[in-house]
Amino acid sequence: MSEPKVVLGVSGGIAAYKACELLRRLSESGHDVRVVPTASALHFVGAATWSALSGNPVSTEVWDDVHEVPHVRIGQHADLVVVAPATADTLARAAHGLADDLLTNTLLTARCPVVFAPAMHTEMWEHPATQENVATLRRRGAVVIEPAVGRLTGVDTGKGRLPDPAEIFEVCRRVLARGATGPDLAGRHVVVSAGGTREPLDPVRFLGNRSSGKQGYALARTAAARGARVTLVAANTALPDPAGVDVVRVGTAVQLREAVLKAAADADAVVMAAAVADFRPAAYATGKIKKKDDQEPEPIVLVRNPDVLAEISAGRARSGQVIVGFAAETDDVLANGRAKLARKGCDLLVVNEVGERKTFGAEENEAVVLGADGSETPVPHGPKEALAETVWDLVKARLA
Ligand SMILES: Cc1cc2nc3c(=O)[nH]c(=O)nc-3n(C[C@H](O)[C@H](O)[C@H](O)COP(=O)(O)O)c2cc1C
Numbered sequence: 401m402s403e404p405k406v407v408l409g410v411s412g413g414i415a416a417y418k419a420c421e422l423l424r425r426l427s428e429s430g431h432d433v434r435v436v437p438t439a440s441a442l443h444f445v446g447a448a449t450w451s452a453l454s455g456n457p458v459s460t461e462v463w464d465d466v467h468e469v470p471h472v473r474i475g476q477h478a479d480l481v482v483v484a485p486a487t488a489d490t491l492a493r494a495a496h497g498l499a500d501d502l503l504t505n506t507l508l509t510a511r512c513p514v515v516f517a518p519a520m521h522t523e524m525w526e527h528p529a530t531q532e533n534v535a536t537l538r539r540r541g542a543v544v545i546e547p548a549v550g551r552l553t554g555v556d557t558g559k560g561r562l563p564d565p566a567e568i569f570e571v572c573r574r575v576l577a578r579g580a581t582g583p584d585l586a587g588r589h590v591v592v593s594a595g596g597t598r599e600p601l602d603p604v605r606f607l608g609n610r611s612s613g614k615q616g617y618a619l620a621r622t623a624a625a626r627g628a629r630v631t632l633v634a635a636n637t638a639l640p641d642p643a644g645v646d647v648v649r650v651g652t653a654v655q656l657r658e659a660v661l662k663a664a665a666d667a668d669a670v671v672m673a674a675a676v677a678d679f680r681p682a683a684y685a686t687g688k689i690k691k692k693d694d695q696e697p698e699p700i701v702l703v704r705n706p707d708v709l710a711e712i713s714a715g716r717a718r719s720g721q722v723i724v725g726f727a728a729e730t731d732d733v734l735a736n737g738r739a740k741l742a743r744k745g746c747d748l749l750v751v752n753e754v755g756e757r758k759t760f761g762a763e764e765n766e767a768v769v770l771g772a773d774g775s776e777t778p779v780p781h782g783p784k785e786a787l788a789e790t791v792w793d794l795v796k797a798r799l800a
Pocket of ligand 1 (some may be wrong): 410411412413414415439440441446486487488489491492519523524553583
């Protein structure tokens with residue numbers, strides 16, 4: 401098979417230099433990348449850099465190599481077009497169907513999936529003109545990645561930062577893998593919880609669990625690549641923020657409950673992949689609990705934590721909201737899973753067996769997804785993102 405053809409559109413924002421890393425990742429993973437910068441982009445990074453890194457010619461206007469009709473051919477032959485960074489100006493021109501340079505011509509002739517990764521100052525991003533242009537592009541089937549929050553040009557901080565190129569690359573990889581299927585979760589808001597809660601005992605100790613958050617992050621990434629607006633409630637994870645995902649950080653089960661309930665208010669689906677502690681210490685010692693030489697330690701008294709999955713399943717914030725739970729079991733996996741599904745009242749329960757190379761901390765997983773309708777969907781051993789795709793397929797079928 402020939403290498404997938406990717407057009408990397410670069411527009412004139414300060415983050416243009418970050419597109420060099422995206423280009424490298426795309427090229428090194430076997431994609432044939434053609435960079436199409438705007439004239440403004442070349443103020444930030446020169447054509448020589450794009451040409452040398454991609455191994456392909458670079459032009460900004462339709463008037464170069466006219467015999468090859470580049471204004472039509474580049475878009476026609478692309479398997480993916482990704483514009484990173486996408487300026488407010490380029491989003492506006494794309495939304496209005498202008499064709500005043502090679503990039504906008506390419507966007508009009510491309511019939512493949514298109515990803516925009518906007519980056520600009522918060523005011524430009526929040527302006528109704530930009531928001532309407534983004535909504536137009538999404539309605540037409542493009543994946544527009546929400547910008548990240550952080551340091552912008554100069555001393556400003558806020559929403560508008562280009563997400564990490566490694567994470568934009570992940571979105572491109574997933575969108576390419578889905579091919580013509582397109583962003584089938586566009587217009588949906590989904591909430592995913594990930595990681596493991598920590599219940600403090602004293603200022604230095606906590607009761608925790610082994611959840612790394614990788615499955616929840618895979619769910620968030622795949623949903624974003626399928627066009628959803630994603631809120632990721634992350635408990636004690638050490639993973640990079642997925643591109644285009646709003647990350648809310650929490651520590652304890654009580655904090656996780658608050659964040660999930662808030663985000664779920666307008667969500668179409670909630671997927672509870674986090675390992676939430678069932679119990680927490682009844683008392684929190686404000687000073688470190690000391691070892692006393694001649695005394696046995698005091699027993700730790702535990703109290704119940706709120707059952708977030710049961711609570712959101714019982715009091716759905718919207719009718720038709722789909723709720724998904726996770727269960728990690730060590731024995732009687734399916735029987736325990738069925739009982740948990742009935743007890744919690746959710747629509748789907750992903751049951752996985754805790755074991756070597758599976759579940760906690762691993763890159764792979766293996767599970768059965770149980771449906772409240774009696775369905776059973778086995779997901780064979782494989783990457784956590786494959787399980788995530790199956791979960792979203794099942795959620796989507798229930799949303800419809
Ligand atoms: C130093 C500098 C940084 C800029 N950064 C951004 C940016 O991050 N996002 C943006 O939308 N525009 C930014 N602009 C403004 C764009 O360069 C300007 O709107 C230009 O017309 C965009 O053209 P293009 O969309 O064809 O690339 C910046 C301008 C300058 C001078």
